[in-house]
Amino acid sequence: MPNITLERALQSLKLAAVLDVGCGCGGHSTRTLLELCDRVVAIDVAPRLARWHEIAQSSKARFCCMDALALGFPCDSFPLVVEPATLHHIAHWPDALTEMLRVSSDSILLQEPVDDLRSAAKQRTFEAQGLFLSLQAEVGFAHYRHLTRDAIFSALEGRAVIAETQLETSDAPVSFDEFFESFDVFASQSGRKEYWLDKLQIMRAKFAGAPLCEDDTLTIWATKRTSR
Numbered sequence: 001m002p003n004i005t006l007e008r009a010l011q012s013l014k015l016a017a018v019l020d021v022g023c024g025c026g027g028h029s030t031r032t033l034l035e036l037c038d039r040v041v042a043i044d045v046a047p048r049l050a051r052w053h054e055i056a057q058s059s060k061a062r063f064c065c066m067d068a069l070a071l072g073f074p075c076d077s078f079p080l081v082v083e084p085a086t087l088h089h090i091a092h093w094p095d096a097l098t099e100m101l102r103v104s105s106d107s108i109l110l111q112e113p114v115d116d117l118r119s120a121a122k123q124r125t126f127e128a129q130g131l132f133l134s135l136q137a138e139v140g141f142a143h144y145r146h147l148t149r150d151a152i153f154s155a156l157e158g159r160a161v162i163a164e165t166q167l168e169t170s171d172a173p174v175s176f177d178e179f180f181e182s183f184d185v186f187a188s189q190s191g192r193k194e195y196w197l198d199k200l201q202i203m204r205a206k207f208a209g210a211p212l213c214e215d216d217t218l219t220i221w222a223t224k225r226t227s228r
């Protein structure tokens with residue numbers, strides 16, 4: 001997630017340690033953070049241990065299996081707490097935001113995909129996402145519609161001051177097959193695989209080879225109201 005706002009936040013805080021909330025396998029956000037600061041504590045509710053071990057051996061990262069809704073750290077533990085694309089995987093994401101603010105002594109940095117239906121490709125992507133999310137909901141995989149800028153701002157209101165926002169737009173095409181690459185894996189977990197594969201074929205026919213699109217990414221750097 002190389003990003004000017006992130007780099008500025010890290011430079012301004014001269015960080016000892018950053019908390020990476022929802023680090024996944026550690027191969028993306030944690031690795032990027034390690035290039036920019038001295039120590040990273042990375043948490044995820046679903047540990048991807050193989051990659052964690054690989055990264056931990058060669059770096060200053062500590063990994064913990066932990067729920068963002070109940071961070072096991074005292075208040076004000078980290079100058080910067082980041083969440084790279086994690087909140088839209090949490091049904092009660094404002095509660096995770098509250099936890100991030102609690103354990104941060106200064107700043108939080110949110111990095112979320114956002115929707116903007118400005119083109120036919122974006123509209124197809126939104127529709128395709130809806131199908132995928134319905135399947136994922138059925139098999140119990142936590143993944144929800146992208147948050148909006150307004151919803152995030154409203155959740156921060158009164159508790160944090162926005163220091164900087166950055167919107168990275170992308171209209172890069174994504175093929176139908178690439179977008180739905182893992183659909184079959186999720187469909188296999190449901191009790192009605194054929195039903196979902198039929199739905200997919202109907203959508204494929206409707207889109208007739210037209211591409212989908214990469215997401216835009218919104219980055220928000222906010223400081224705790226009490227910290228400055």
Ligand SMILES: C[S@@+](CC[C@H](N)C(=O)[O-])C[C@H]1O[C@@H](n2cnc3c(N)ncnc32)[C@H](O)[C@@H]1O
Pocket residue numbers: 021022023024025026027028029030043044045046066067068069083084085086089090142
């Ligand atoms: C889109 S992935 C982002 C992974 C990583 N940050 C990256 O840059 O590749 C979202 C991650 O959030 C994690 N997640 C979902 N709900 C969570 C929760 N309640 N607490 C902690 N992590 C959670 C998922 O397990 C997943 O690894």
